[in-house]
Amino acid sequence: MADSTLDAKGLNCPLPILRAKKALKGMSTGQVLAIEATDPGSAKDFESFCVQTGNELVKASENNGVFYYEIKKKG
Amino acid sequence: MSNQKKLAIIATKGTLDFAYPPLILATTAAALDYEVTIFWTFYGLQVVKKVRDLKISPLGNPGMPMPVPMPVLVQILPGMEAMATVMMKQKMAGKGVASIDTLLEMALESDVKMIACQMTVDLFDFKHEELIDGLEYAGAARFFEIAQDADITLFI
Numbered sequence: 530m531a532d533s534t535l536d537a538k539g540l541n542c543p544l545p546i547l548r549a550k551k552a553l554k555g556m557s558t559g560q561v562l563a564i565e566a567t568d569p570g571s572a573k574d575f576e577s578f579c580v581q582t583g584n585e586l587v588k589a590s591e592n593n594g595v596f597y598y599e600i601k602k603k604g
Numbered sequence: 605m606s607n608q609k610k611l612a613i614i615a616t617k618g619t620l621d622f623a624y625p626p627l628i629l630a631t632t633a634a635a636l637d638y639e640v641t642i643f644w645t646f647y648g649l650q651v652v653k654k655v656r657d658l659k660i661s662p663l664g665n666p667g668m669p670m671p672v673p674m675p676v677l678v679q680i681l682p683g684m685e686a687m688a689t690v691m692m693k694q695k696m697a698g699k700g701v702a703s704i705d706t707l708l709e710m711a712l713e714s715d716v717k718m719i720a721c722q723m724t725v726d727l728f729d730f731k732h733e734e735l736i737d738g739l740e741y742a743g744a745a746r747f748f749e750i751a752q753d754a755d756i757t758l759f760i
Contacts, residue, residue: 541700543632547710550635568700581636 531563531599532556538567538595545571546578549600553584556602561587564598571596611638612754614747618647620658620689620704625760627651627707633756634714641754642711643747644739645721649728651704652720652736658704659689712738719746 535552537545545566552562564575572589575598579586588599611633615626626648630640644652651658662668663679668688678684696703702710712718722741725732732741740746751757 539700541702543628543635544700544702546635547631578636 530561532560533562535562535564537571538565540566541568542570542574546574549575549578550582553600553602558602558604560602562600562602564596564600566596566598567594569596571598575600609633609636609638610750610754610756611640612747612751612757613640613642614757614759615642615644615648615651616646617760618650618658620660620692622760623651623658623704624707626758627704627711629758629760630716631707631710631714634711634716638755639717640711640714641717641719641750643719643721643750645724649720649724649730649735651708652718652739653730653734654736655734656704659685660692661685662688708736712736719750 533552533556535548537548540548545564545568549562549564556562568574572591575586575589578584579600583603585601585603586598587601588597590597611630613626613630617623626642630642633640650656660668661679662670662674662684663676671691693703718736718739719742720735720739722743724730725735725741732739
């Protein structure tokens with residue numbers, strides 16, 4: 530489903546956001562980046578990241594301390 | 605892009621802990637598409653030295669969590685600062701907190717503009733060769749030229 534994946538598990542603020550930004554840079558409009566993270570702060574941070582950059586947070590969930598996000602690159 | 609948001613930071617501190625806020629905020633703002641400038645002045649210049657030796661001290665910092673309570677008179681003993689620095693670095697690595705080297709590298713990679721205060725460079729007898737490449741050397745007037753156009757200005 531996702532076009533690219535990013536494993537940000539074990540990384541703390543602001544690394545998950547910085548790595549996600551870098552990953553999105555190499556992707557095309559409409560493609561989806563899947564991210565796994567363990568930083569509990571990342572839940573709000575990825576929301577804010579998407580609000581401010583215009584990318585779309587299409588999925589956000591949590592399972593056993595692992596947070597999962599899908600971000601669709603903006604046009 | 606004239607509508608790009610801008611962040612201007614003055615970074616004045618040269619300890620390991622206080623090297624973090626300007627670099628975390630600068631790299632994050634850059635990831636949020638801000639145009640970012642950091643003006644390094646006074647002890648902040650220690651962060652942009654080619655050879656960095658940033659330390660943290662529990663001395664005079666009652667807010668620093670310690671594994672065991674430590675009276676101030678013990679904190680002044682030789683080696684305590686080095687020990688606190690090693691412990692903090694280990695803790696940071698263990699918690700997945702980026703190193704200062706990594707954050708600085710990421711800031712430069714994402715085109716964060718860095719200005720070194722020339723007055724402080726003179727004051728501390730630093731040489732331009734001792735500081736990382738790509739710095740602009742300027743003074744307070746230059747900072748205001750940038751700050752007057754910034755959406756957010758922070759003094760750290």
